[in-house]
Every structure is written in C-alpha cells, then in structure tokens.
Amino acid sequence: MGIMGFLRERMGKILAGVIGLALLAFIAGEVLKSGSSFFKDNASEIGEVNGQSIGYAEFSKKLDASTQQFRQQSGGQELTPQINSYLQETTWNTYLSQLLLNKEIDKLGLTVGDAEMQSMISGNNPDPQIARQFADPQTGQLDKAKYNQFLSYIQSPKADTAQLRAWADFVHQLVESHRVQKYMSLVTNGLYVNSLDAKDDYLSKNKLVNFKYATLDYASIPDSKIKLTDDDYNSYYNDHKYQFKNQQELRSINYVAFNAAPSKDDSVAIKAQVDKLAGDFKTSTHDSLFVQINSETKTPIVFQKKGALEPRLDSVMFSAEKGFIYGPYIANGSYKIAKLIDSRVGPDSVNARHILLNPAAEGGVDKAIAKADSLKKLIEGGKSFGELAKMYSIDKASAEKNGDLGTFGRGAMVPVFDDAAFAGKPGDIKIVTSQFGVHLLNIVNQKGSSKVVKVAVVDKPLQASSKTQSAVYSKAQAFLVSLNKDNFDAQAKKQNLAERNAEDVSGTAAAIPGLDAARDVVKWAFKAEKGDVSDQVFTVGDKYVVARLTAIKPKGLLPLDAVKKQIEPAVKNMVKAKELTAKFNSALSGSTSIDQVAQKAGSKVVPVQNIVFANPVIPGAAAEYALVGSIFGSQPNKLSKPVEGVQGVYVYTVDSFVNPAQLTNSVREKQQLSQALLQRSEGQILDALKDKANVKDNRAKFL
CATH class of the missing domain: 3.10.50 (Chitinase A; domain 3)
Known part of the structure; x- marks a missing residue:
C-alpha cells in the first residue's frame, strides 16, 4: 500500500514534470495552449525551419500536452480567445527555439555521458527537478528513502507500462535540458566585463550634470502648415530602415x-418568463433542484457571510425572513431572482483534518464509504487519526501532517465539504463524499461567530x-x-x-x-x-x-509604401526640426548666453539639476536621449548647437558636472554588470538564432 499510494501521488507530478520539461527545457517559464485540438485542416505542414518541416500532428501533440499542464497550474481557468492566442504563440516560439538549439548542439557534438546521467538521476545530488518531485513536504528537501523506493519499483517487473514510459520521457527531457545548459555555458563563458566597463557604468549612474536649456517645440508649428514631399519620406525612411523589419506577416x-443585441421586445419577453418563475420559486420546496432546472448558471447553494453576496443581495438578505424573494432584477446581462433559503449563526473559520479515500481504488463509492465508517469506528475506539491518515489517505500532502488541513474560512473548500465542516461542532467525525473522493472529516476547532445566509439565485440571460x-x-x-x-x-x-x-x-x-x-x-x-x-x-x-x-x-523589410502612414508624424517632426533649427541658428548668431538665445528665439530658459546619463529624463518633458547624450559630451559654459530631440529642438549650456567619489574597487560593479549580461544572454542567443534562421510560418492556415 505504501509504494502504490506514493506512486499514485507522485506520478501525477512526474507526468506534469514531463510535460513541463518538454517545453521548459529550452525557454524557462513558458506554459501554454488552448482548450482543444488546434488543427482543423488536412494539410501536413504547419511550418518549416531551415528546411526542416514541422508537421501539424507533432505540433498538435505538444499543444495538447501544454493544455494539460496549463489546466493543472491554473486550476481549470477558462481559456479565453486571448489566452488561447497567447498560449499558441508561446508554444510556437518554444518549439522553434527547441529546433534551433538542437541543431546548434548537434553541430557541436554536445552530449551527456552515461556517468553524468547516472549522477544526475541516482547520485548523491540528483537533478533539482527530481529533488522537487520527491521533496519531503515538511522540509522541502529530497526524501532519499522514498526516491530510492520509487527507483526500485520502476526497475522491477511490477512497474506499470505507462509509468515506465512517463519516467523514460522525464529522464530524456532531463538529458536534453542538460545539453542546453552546456550549450548556453559555452556561449556565456565567453562574456566578460572589464574594469573600464565597470567604471563607465558607475559614472553613467552617478555622474551628475547641471545645465540650462531653451526649446522650440514641434507643436509650435501647426501640422496644417507642413507640406511633405516624397524626398522627406524617403529621407526619413532611409535613415530609419532598421525600424521597419517585420518579424512576421x-x-x-x-x-x-x-x-x-436584445431588443426592447426581447427584454419584455424574458422579463415575463422570469416573473412567472418568481412565483414558482416562492412556493418551491426543492430549491436546489429548481435552480438546477431553471437557472442558466448552476451555482452551488452554500452558506455565505456578509460581503460575499453581490451588493444588492447583501443589503437585504441578512435582515430578511426565510423564503424571502428578491427580484426580478438585472445584473451582468441577466434577469435574476433570489430566494433566502436559510440563515444561521456559525463559525468564521474551522480547523479540520481528513482521510481521503479513492472510490475507484476501493471498488466503488459504497465500499469507500464502508471503509471510512470502519476507520471512524477505529478512531472512536482509540486509534490515532494521524497514523490512519498516513496509512490510508490518498491526500499525501495532508497525510504527512496527520491529515491536518489547517484553518480555513468559508468558501475555501468544495461546497459539500465546506457545509459539513461549518455545520458541525468540534470533535465531530463525519463521512463526506465530494468530487475528490470519500472524506473522513474530523472537526478539530472552530473560531469566531457571525450570521450566514444561504441564498439561491436563478438567472436568465438577456439574449436576442x-x-x-x-x-x-x-x-x-x-x-x-x-x-x-x-x-x-x-x-x-x-x-x-x-x-x-x-x-x-x-x-x-x-x-x-x-x-x-x-x-x-x-x-x-x-x-x-x-x-x-x-x-x-x-x-x-x-x-x-x-x-x-x-x-x-x-515578413522582412517593409517598403516605404507599407509604412508611409505610420511614419507621417515623425516625418512632419523632421521637417519642423529643420525650420526650428534654422530659427535657433539665427538666434545663436551674435549671442553669448543661453538667455540671449531664448529671448531672440521666443523661448524661455529652463534650469535642470542633477541629471545622470543612465536616466536621460528631462523633468516635465520626456526621455531625451540625443539631448542628454550631447550634454555629457560637452564642455561647461559653452553654447551648444541645436539638438533635435523627441519633443522639439534644444539649445543648452552646461553649468557644471558633479563627479562621484572615485571607484576604488570595481569588483561589485563588474559582478552586477556580469549578472545583468547573463540574464539577457539566453534570450539574445535565441533571438540571434531565430533572426538567422529561415523560418516559414503557416499557422494562420490551420487555426
């Protein structure tokens, strides 16, 4: 019972690990996909990478595997079209990265040897993925005894075929992950930050400049006065071609x-249906069944504390009498009616423990209930609840803690379990059946006391x-x-x-x-x-x-015609900049101070204090990279030439630079720069491989 119970608990995690490693071995942190099979076409090729075909069946398999993991991690979160799109995109990028990396790794002949693999799986310090899968819930450390027990089982003739296959896939992905780590190490080991890099970075973050500037904003010239020519567009386009590379079609x-949308007549007709339902609801003696039959939303009817109901119900139900009907009313696009089923004073939180039995393993729900009843009698006869939980509960996380579920508030558990825990009293032992199995529930303690209500709601969507x-x-x-x-x-x-x-x-x-x-x-x-x-x-x-x-x-470099509308505002600013620069050049002629320039140009002088090169934001304006870059290359007390910025054209004069204390030990700066460089490197390596690759993406035809 021990090893099989352990396997039932652990193999789910191992299977999840297989799915995760298959995707995460190449880009850490991406988990994915849509709610059903992705493909609805008989074509065989969803894409191509450097001549290597990507079949839709193979890709679909990865998407289906991703779906399982996403649902496990999201708790069954609804897959909206937006989530589907994001997951499909990240799945594609992950798979693409995998293919590109494999090609580079194979080219270099990187392998994981037998001794290395053995050490990774069964050595003194197994791979972190294994350590996480077989961790002791209390310490978080690898439970060597249970892991060794599992290894013995998986190598025995009794091992289940599906479990053997899952374990083999898990090990394969560990090996592939280590090959990727070796490749990344080869590249990143060549990265180096020297003392000059550290000094430059230190100065860019700590050297201060104080200056004054005058500006002529682009907005000072109305767009209506600007007539753009083909030469203007061509000039801007040719200077900024690097910005117009399209990564995908x-x-x-x-x-x-x-x-x-529903018409007024539709609303009247639905309102009439709900009015009739309200009368039937008031006289109903089987409210739960009434909700299941007549409501669009099949919400469980449970006791709730004040603040948990929607506001309009919250304000009336806690002072109403049992059987009170509220509505019909409109909320969230539906007509609704609500009925107060019951009210009582109950605890705010419960501390409980349980033993969870799996009906399938026990031969059916009836037999699981009978076994729970036998365990209950043993406990009432003096047997330790905690010891029995460790022996029989399939919820291993709580079993390791003597079945303890901790203290929880209303709504934290599934409704049937919640009701049983909050309706009883400390010391009660109850048998409860939920979608998870048969629970032997022991109420340890209850805290607090407040009024709770059970409200049933019937809704009818307002549809056309x-x-x-x-x-x-x-x-x-x-x-x-x-x-x-x-x-x-x-x-x-x-x-x-x-x-x-x-x-x-x-x-x-x-x-x-x-x-x-x-x-x-x-x-x-x-x-x-x-x-x-x-x-x-x-x-x-x-x-x-x-x-x-x-x-x-x-895909690729877009022609001017494709971006002409997009770049029009920037081209206008470029043309305006020529006019404003000429105006400043005229003002600079014969001027000896920034005040004289501003007066002649019809601008004003703005003083600025304590700007650093690494953060080129002008207070009250925006990030002006060209301006601040020019300033840090200037001499104090000299009038600058006009500088074209983001918001306008600038002229400035530097008052002073304030140098920081001299950097005497560059070790810390070098470490910080190296860490930042390493964090960026893996993503940049993948971007470089993708940029170099010849990729054909046919996904739009299959969705």
Whole structure:
C-alpha cells in the first residue's frame, strides 16, 4: 500500500514534470495552449525551419500536452480567445527555439555521458527537478528513502507500462535540458566585463550634470502648415530602415459590425418568463433542484457571510425572513431572482483534518464509504487519526501532517465539504463524499461567530430572440451584397454605418479591436488579397461582421509604401526640426548666453539639476536621449548647437558636472554588470538564432 499510494501521488507530478520539461527545457517559464485540438485542416505542414518541416500532428501533440499542464497550474481557468492566442504563440516560439538549439548542439557534438546521467538521476545530488518531485513536504528537501523506493519499483517487473514510459520521457527531457545548459555555458563563458566597463557604468549612474536649456517645440508649428514631399519620406525612411523589419506577416482589416443585441421586445419577453418563475420559486420546496432546472448558471447553494453576496443581495438578505424573494432584477446581462433559503449563526473559520479515500481504488463509492465508517469506528475506539491518515489517505500532502488541513474560512473548500465542516461542532467525525473522493472529516476547532445566509439565485440571460437576430443578419447580408472591391467606404457612408479599423493583425490573433472572438475574421484575412471583401457575414458574439482587407505587410523589410502612414508624424517632426533649427541658428548668431538665445528665439530658459546619463529624463518633458547624450559630451559654459530631440529642438549650456567619489574597487560593479549580461544572454542567443534562421510560418492556415 505504501509504494502504490506514493506512486499514485507522485506520478501525477512526474507526468506534469514531463510535460513541463518538454517545453521548459529550452525557454524557462513558458506554459501554454488552448482548450482543444488546434488543427482543423488536412494539410501536413504547419511550418518549416531551415528546411526542416514541422508537421501539424507533432505540433498538435505538444499543444495538447501544454493544455494539460496549463489546466493543472491554473486550476481549470477558462481559456479565453486571448489566452488561447497567447498560449499558441508561446508554444510556437518554444518549439522553434527547441529546433534551433538542437541543431546548434548537434553541430557541436554536445552530449551527456552515461556517468553524468547516472549522477544526475541516482547520485548523491540528483537533478533539482527530481529533488522537487520527491521533496519531503515538511522540509522541502529530497526524501532519499522514498526516491530510492520509487527507483526500485520502476526497475522491477511490477512497474506499470505507462509509468515506465512517463519516467523514460522525464529522464530524456532531463538529458536534453542538460545539453542546453552546456550549450548556453559555452556561449556565456565567453562574456566578460572589464574594469573600464565597470567604471563607465558607475559614472553613467552617478555622474551628475547641471545645465540650462531653451526649446522650440514641434507643436509650435501647426501640422496644417507642413507640406511633405516624397524626398522627406524617403529621407526619413532611409535613415530609419532598421525600424521597419517585420518579424512576421501582418494584415490590416476594416469592418462594419451590425449589433444583434436584445431588443426592447426581447427584454419584455424574458422579463415575463422570469416573473412567472418568481412565483414558482416562492412556493418551491426543492430549491436546489429548481435552480438546477431553471437557472442558466448552476451555482452551488452554500452558506455565505456578509460581503460575499453581490451588493444588492447583501443589503437585504441578512435582515430578511426565510423564503424571502428578491427580484426580478438585472445584473451582468441577466434577469435574476433570489430566494433566502436559510440563515444561521456559525463559525468564521474551522480547523479540520481528513482521510481521503479513492472510490475507484476501493471498488466503488459504497465500499469507500464502508471503509471510512470502519476507520471512524477505529478512531472512536482509540486509534490515532494521524497514523490512519498516513496509512490510508490518498491526500499525501495532508497525510504527512496527520491529515491536518489547517484553518480555513468559508468558501475555501468544495461546497459539500465546506457545509459539513461549518455545520458541525468540534470533535465531530463525519463521512463526506465530494468530487475528490470519500472524506473522513474530523472537526478539530472552530473560531469566531457571525450570521450566514444561504441564498439561491436563478438567472436568465438577456439574449436576442431569433427574430431579432434574423432581422439584423438580413441587414448585414444586404450590405454585403451591395459591395465590390471599390465601394466599401461609399456604401458604409450611404447606409450610415460606422467603420472600424484593425491595424497590423497577426496570423494567430484571436481578437481585433472591438471584437473579442474574431478568429474567423482573421483566418479569412490571411487567405484574402488586398482589397477583398469578405465572402460571408461573420458571427462574432452578438455582432454580425462584414470585413475588407486593406493592407498586407509581408515578413522582412517593409517598403516605404507599407509604412508611409505610420511614419507621417515623425516625418512632419523632421521637417519642423529643420525650420526650428534654422530659427535657433539665427538666434545663436551674435549671442553669448543661453538667455540671449531664448529671448531672440521666443523661448524661455529652463534650469535642470542633477541629471545622470543612465536616466536621460528631462523633468516635465520626456526621455531625451540625443539631448542628454550631447550634454555629457560637452564642455561647461559653452553654447551648444541645436539638438533635435523627441519633443522639439534644444539649445543648452552646461553649468557644471558633479563627479562621484572615485571607484576604488570595481569588483561589485563588474559582478552586477556580469549578472545583468547573463540574464539577457539566453534570450539574445535565441533571438540571434531565430533572426538567422529561415523560418516559414503557416499557422494562420490551420487555426
């Protein structure tokens, strides 16, 4: 019983570890994926890396494994379209990094030898992953006895095939993780911070400058007075080409959405249904069943303390009589009615312990209950609850602490367990069945005392009727029929329809501005040509959508036409800067002080104290890198030439520099710089490999 109970408890963690290591061996900290299989296409290739094909079946397997781990770690959190998109993206990046790193590692011939692997698995200091999986709950340290017991079992003929396979995968991923560590060490061991680096960093953070400046803001010239030429755009584009490298293909969409929200008639009809339910609810004698049958949301009916109910119920239910009906009322898009089932004075918190039995292992719920009853009699006859918990409970975390669950408040446990713990009295031993199994519950102590209420709520969502939906859909369909590639804007204006824009949408996006679940719209956009109108009316939540593809930005260096609209504000500032620079140059002519320059230019002098090179923020303005960089390269008491900044053009004069105490020992500075360099290095290594690789990404076709 000991080893099998231990395995039941540990193998779940080992399996989770296998999933985690498979993804985390290459990028620590990423966990992922969507709620169901990712693929709905018969094509076989989701991507390609340096000529190596990535099959959708293989990638789907990783996504499915990621799903399990995400759900384990999130406690079953709902997977929204936004979460799905994020998880799919990070899964792809993790897998891509894995392929790229494996190629480099194989090229260098990095391996983990047999002796090294044995030491990592069964040596005196096993790998940290193993130490965590087999840690003593009380000390947090590796429990060598249990780990050795597990190793003996896994090497015996009795070992389960699935467990053997899981363990083999776990070990394989440990080995792969160590190969990656070796590769990263090879690269990072070549990084070095010398004394001059340390000194420069120390001065950039501690050397102060005091100066005065005058500025002419770009905003002082109205945009309407600026006429941009092709040469202006070309000049800016050529000087900033490095900014326009597109890491992935992007597309821009504009669309019209027809809102199929509930009409006034829909609201009246639903209100009539709820009014009738309110009467039936008042006379109901089986309130829990009534809620299960009639409510959209099947919320467990449990005792709750003041402050736990929604505010309007919280204000009335604690002074109402049993059977009191509140509503109908509208909340969160639903009509609701609430009934006070019961009220009582009960404890605020409970200290309890339990022995948890697995019905499947005991031969069914009835047999598990019978066994719990036998254990109860043993305890009542003098047997130690703690010893029996260690022997029989499948909840090993609490079993190690004699079954102790600690002290918890209302709502911390599942409803049936919560009710039993708070309804009893200290010393009670109860048998409770929940979704986790059969509990032998012992109430150790209860603290506090306050009034609690049990309120049942029935809700009916305020939804559009089929008549309303059909009418709105017909309008959307009529708009679609009226369109061709050239008249989208004109038809929208003619029908007084508002257009929305979604700029630079990625192929895996799940949402676009204004539409939270727009996956079908995005999928269409990545199959369309520029100017195409959607071939159908899309249903997105309570909206019907007609879309047009307005732009395609391919992967790689974007041409000027693709970024012309995006860079227009910056080009205008560039043109304004020429005019403002000329104005300052005129003011500088014959001037001997910053005050004279400011007066001639129609500006004012602003004094600034204690600015450091490492933090180039001008108080009341913004981060001005060019200005502060120029200042730290200047001599005191000299008028500068005009400097083009982020918010305008500047002229300055340095009053003084304040040098810090001399750096006599650079060890600490070098250590800090080295640590920062190492923290950045792994991400930069992966970025460099991705940048160099020839990657084809076909995910948009499969989503």
